[in-house]
Amino acid sequence: MKRLLILLSLALLCGLASAKEATPLAEDEAVEKRLVYISDEMRCLVCQNESLSSSHAELAQDLRREIRSLIKQGKSDQEIMDFMVSRYGDFVRYRPPIKASTYLLWFGPFLLLAGAIIALVVYLRRRGGRIEESSEDMLSAEERRKAEDLMKLNESESKQ
């Protein structure tokens, strides 16, 4: 009995906290799971950097209710996605489809990477060539002699 009372008061509290929510709370866990799964893939159009599943915007709640009823009608994920895209456009998807207008979006980063690798290889090759070229006469005879003296000096110092 006590438990029931606690449960009831908790339920009431929950009811208060989400008083704005017009939709009934989760009655079917499988439906809710699919709802979260699908709406995670969608953008809330009001606050555009939030997913539909996490947004508190009024429209997001309406759309979640809509998706919930589509799930209950037995629509597939693809059909639900098509339903949303036909109304709000590809923008509603977090993963834009691969088509002519989005090639640059999908493959641009790889192009940049390839460009950077080519530039790096060219640069390294050129530099390698320069070092080889100049390594032989990098020091004049005079400088070489001085350097050897220094090395000898260093050696004798470390022996002491």
Added chain:
Amino acid sequence: MKRFLIPLGLFFVLVGFLAVGLRLDPREVPSPLVDKPAPLFQLQQLDDSGKTFSPKDMLGKVWLLNVWASWCVSCRAEHPLLVSFSKQAGDLPIVGLSYKEVRGDNETDVSKMSPADELRLTRQRATAWLARHGNPYTLSALDMDGRVGIDYGVYGVPETYLIDKAGIIRYKQIGPVTRETLDKIILPKIKELEKS
């Protein structure tokens, strides 16, 4: 000197991209509904409790569908323009879609309200608002739960649709209609559509 030219060039390319990016409005999502048939619906009208409205009733006419609500601030900004346009436009019908008049105001809890009460409150608020700010609409249809709004891809009120004689959406304005968009885009399109 020459070695600075490449970074300088890259810099200007970047500035170019950013300049273009700044001018784009992220709120303007291209609607997939343009050039598609206007979704059908059947909704009660604001003024006459017996009558319903369906886009089918408008076949053979070029018309505007304007989504509005009394709680919507931008609608109020747009409204005087619509009122004056409705006077100058002559017989071009402007149909209002009263969108979630009660549910959308962020204050009223509809779950504690009977459908009849919601309908009465919707009528009361919408009529009062139109009486106060002027009524540019040939008629207004009541989309109380926003279900029709979803079919039209409404995500921010006000939105305005230009629909041709065959019932095809030809243009969608997201956000308030301005003098500029009215004169430069909507009016020329109306003229063109009325000829066909």
